[in-house]
Amino acid sequence: MKFPKARPASPATRALQVVPPSGPTAWLTTFTAGAMTFLCVFALALSLASGRLADRWSQALAKTATIRLSAPIEQVQVQTDAILSVLATTPGIASFRAIDDAETRLLLEPWFGPDLPVEALPIPRLFEVVEGADAYDSEGLRQRLAAEAPGAVLDDHTRWRRPLAEAAERLRLLGALSIALIGAAMAAMITLAARAALATNAEAIRVLRLVGAKDSYIARAFVRRFTLRTLAGAAVGAAAGMAGVAVLPAADAAGGFLTGLGFSGSGWLWPLALPPLAAVVAFLATRRAAFQKLREMT
């Protein structure tokens, strides 16, 4: 009788076979991965949308500024001329204009009705300033206005912009935190499932150790299984989530905050990254659980 001689082989599939087929609970891993990824798509959409919102608010408000002139009646025309000449000589301003009475009436109409006698009221005059490509020095402008037209107040909207941008920024942070929590919860769930699978197969693992299997070999079988399961579940979850976001009714300007919820352009690539990311999480979680569990055996 001869003893068999060893021959190298591609062992990937056989490594899977040495662990007994999983029971009916195997689909739970796939399901959970799918559900988690589905939720993650929305957290991602929220995060990206609030990011865009923050940018948009900051930009739109940063581009324009308002100058308010409150002066005694006889001073108004003098100071208006002064303001216009100051603006004309300030670098970094793309355009500026005085808002006339008709437009002022239009602005106030929602509050005071259409018949408001604007001329008779001490309503401040407004000037709209649009920033050029190079930002103007708002502090310098403020000082020059104070010197030339004491009744003028420059409002560059920082007061409005900051809390809005902060709120959007916070929202984006919450979205990111949700994604991290979903990832951690998925890792925890997969760890539990993997540990259960390892415990169920303790006898098979003992046999494998007896015939000289290394920990890495035994772990490989479990890691592959859980990684593939998670990948499949996450792919379905991501697809469903993306479909869900895609069919969200497109809210117009009236939607306000909701306007931007969804992905735009290259943003659609982000949810595509979720299934591989979920697989990586599953890989690391199972691997860690397997080596921990194996160290308890001889």
Next chain:
Amino acid sequence: MIAFENVAYSYGGGDLLADVSLRLAPGSFHFLTGPSGSGKSTFLKLAYAELLPTSGSVTLFDRDVKTLSRDDVARTRRRIGIVHQDCKFLDHMSLAANMALPFTVSDRESDPQDMDDLLGWVGLKHLADALPPQLSGGERQRAALARAVIVDPDVILADEPTGNVDWEMSLRILTLLVELNKMGKTILVATHDLNLIRQAKAQIQARVLRIAKHRVQLAGADL
């Protein structure tokens, strides 16, 4: 090959084995005997690093088992064929796949011709595709022996290999072990079957180790 030096092992409630010193020389054939619960299985487990000695040192292939990493233990076991009393198969895989397991787990492939020869040697060719639970006790024991020798180990450790089989089958298994010993393998068989030991002594130069009062002693020719 396998050496014990002042080895003691205790499960917590006093020593099960104490003051054990012996060497298994290459090519030797040893029986290990003693009453049930005297520590035969424990002795074997110490010899394949399933258990670590409480004190003293066990040396496998010139390396102290306490210095072996888990991967070293795995590599060492590829040089030791182990036949368990309860065989230990993977029940979802065919007999042939179970026999090839030592190759599979070391990412190697067994030669189909050699596998065929080995199945013929243990008389299980017709059962290659059967699942382990479908086999009889004797068939399982022979399959376990075939699996133990498939990677051409230097040492074969057998724990009650004839424990669950009739006398005729015991003799067949003994014959296989004797053949392996004649090919140069070091053999250690734990058994409480004295008839089996007598039968072996008629065929081969076998030594008998007896566990009594926690000590392992070389028995005389008084069997």
